[in-house]
Amino acid sequence: MTKQSYNIRNIALDLLMRISDQGGYSHLVIDQMLKKHQLEPRDSGLLTEIVYGTLQRKLTLEYDLNTFIKSKKKIDKWVKWLLYLSFYQMKYLDKVPDHAVIHESVEIAKRKGHKGIANFVNGILRSAQREGFPDYQDINDQVKRVSIETSHPLWLVKRWNEQYGIEITEQMCQTNITHKKVSIRVQPLRMTREQLLSRLENSHIKASLSSFSEQGLVIEEGNILKDETFQESLFTIQDESSMLVAELMDLQEGMTVLDACSAPGGKATHIAEKMNDNGTVFAYDLHEKKAKLVKKKAEELGLTSIQSAQSDARKLQETHAKQLFDRILIDAPCSGLGVLRSKPDIKYNKTKEDIVKLSTIQKEILHHIEPLLKNEGKLMYSTCTVDQEENEEVIKDFLEKHQTYRVDPAFFDELPEELKNSSGRSKFGIQIFPQDINSDGFFMTRLVKDS
Numbered sequence: 001m002t003k004q005s006y007n008i009r010n011i012a013l014d015l016l017m018r019i020s021d022q023g024g025y026s027h028l029v030i031d032q033m034l035k036k037h038q039l040e041p042r043d044s045g046l047l048t049e050i051v052y053g054t055l056q057r058k059l060t061l062e063y064d065l066n067t068f069i070k071s072k073k074k075i076d077k078w079v080k081w082l083l084y085l086s087f088y089q090m091k092y093l094d095k096v097p098d099h100a101v102i103h104e105s106v107e108i109a110k111r112k113g114h115k116g117i118a119n120f121v122n123g124i125l126r127s128a129q130r131e132g133f134p135d136y137q138d139i140n141d142q143v144k145r146v147s148i149e150t151s152h153p154l155w156l157v158k159r160w161n162e163q164y165g166i167e168i169t170e171q172m173c174q175t176n177i178t179h180k181k182v183s184i185r186v187q188p189l190r191m192t193r194e195q196l197l198s199r200l201e202n203s204h205i206k207a208s209l210s211s212f213s214e215q216g217l218v219i220e221e222g223n224i225l226k227d228e229t230f231q232e233s234l235f236t237i238q239d240e241s242s243m244l245v246a247e248l249m250d251l252q253e254g255m256t257v258l259d260a261c262s263a264p265g266g267k268a269t270h271i272a273e274k275m276n277d278n279g280t281v282f283a284y285d286l287h288e289k290k291a292k293l294v295k296k297k298a299e300e301l302g303l304t305s306i307q308s309a310q311s312d313a314r315k316l317q318e319t320h321a322k323q324l325f326d327r328i329l330i331d332a333p334c335s336g337l338g339v340l341r342s343k344p345d346i347k348y349n350k351t352k353e354d355i356v357k358l359s360t361i362q363k364e365i366l367h368h369i370e371p372l373l374k375n376e377g378k379l380m381y382s383t384c385t386v387d388q389e390e391n392e393e394v395i396k397d398f399l400e401k402h403q404t405y406r407v408d409p410a411f412f413d414e415l416p417e418e419l420k421n422s423s424g425r426s427k428f429g430i431q432i433f434p435q436d437i438n439s440d441g442f443f444m445t446r447l448v449k450d451s
């Protein structure tokens with residue numbers, strides 16, 4: 001395919017159909033498509049923005065569309081997606097004039113369907129242009145309004161409202177539909193973050209120092225993935241909340257650490273770096289393929305203290321019958337409701353039943369791993385989700401059943417100032433909401449085992 005022969009909106013429509021039909025992870029599907037079409041950088045930016053934006057706002061756009069539909073006639077799925085992506089551009093993208101959006105969408109409708117469909121699409125888009133989009137303040141029920149205005153399913157907004165109250169819930173939902181800056185963690189055995197900062201400046205990438213990890217940088221401007229420092233494996237892309245996990249593990253050189261759910265290795269490599277690659281990190285994952293990713297990542301970063309292998313965390317007592325650990329990390333499989341900014345499909349696919357199943361697995365993992373911790377050792381539990389059943393409730397259940405454990409009081413003293421008095425703090429740990437430090441939503445706590 002030559003560079004000029006593609007049509008961005010056509011590709012966007014294909015992608016959205018594929019993501020909705022196959023339930024595919026949006027970021028993987030988009031990456032594949034970008035590689036296949038060899039788009040110009042400006043076009044790949046626009047394509048990503050249209051696909052992510054439309055997905056992110058799907059429920060809002062669906063609500064908008066319903067206000068313009070007068071008949072009860074069934075509308076084909078692809079026509080709906082075409083209208084959603086057109087609405088998205090008209091509402092949220094200044095750089096594309098409405099008339100251009102309408103013209104292109106009508107052409108696509110003609111090509112993919114027939115003249116009748118093109119007329120229908122034209123009619124709807126022109127009504128929206130003339131009348132404007134609905135005002136959500138007219139929705140009296142607050143929970144329903146937040147659900148529609150921020151495009152989160154009603155069950156989830158209801159659940160968050162019950163758990164955290166409407167104010168936190170609304171802030172969280174609003175934050176979830178904003179853009180998140182990329183952050184990176186320098187490999188400190190290769191370079192200091194100040195040195196990396198000045199290398200990035202030379203390639204016109206603007207970055208600032210993270211306040212949550214001494215290894216962290218926040219990218220303010222520029223594409224870090226295209227920079228040669230990325231090819232040289234001088235850093236790892238990692239969210240700032242995620243960086244806090246290893247930062248709060250109270251690690252020291254020479255320790256023996258178990259990372260029971262480690263793929264793709266973001267935290268295992270951080271742990272090794274924090275110990276100056278001096279110690280041992282046993283990194284496991286349930287899936288063989290994923291465990292190999294940890295090995296690959298450690299090799300790329302030049303870290304030799306990580307040993308990775310496949311195992312179900314619930315069976316590690318058999319593998320390590322005679323070995324106890326100074327530190328254990330359980331970065332548990334979870335519903336991922338804290339990472340909706342980068343993976344919007346999660347909010348449409350996860351269910352309450354998934355949460356129940358996951359919390360059972362989380363409790364099982366904790367229960368089976370716990371005997372592997374030394375007396376006075378510390379166990380870190382974290383998830384990238386915002387849900388009490390997978391977080392506080394799991395820890396509460398664990399502490400009730402394992403009386404030798406308690407939440408380490410020093411953990412709270414070590415929290416960054418920004419989080420010390422946050423509303424997410426409880427006696428079980430800290431729930432970081434995406435709006436707190438403009439990061440992913442994460443839960444973390446540190447337990448200590450008394451002798």
Ligand SMILES: C[S@@+](CC[C@H](N)C(=O)[O-])C[C@H]1O[C@@H](n2cnc3c(N)ncnc32)[C@H](O)[C@@H]1O
Nearest residue numbers: 261262263264265266267285286312313331333
């Ligand atoms: C949140 S991710 C871990 C992310 C990783 N710690 C990092 O920082 O890159 C959870 C991982 O747990 C793995 N997993 C799920 N169930 C497991 C089990 N029973 N035992 C071990 N790993 C499991 C998943 O395959 C997934 O890779």
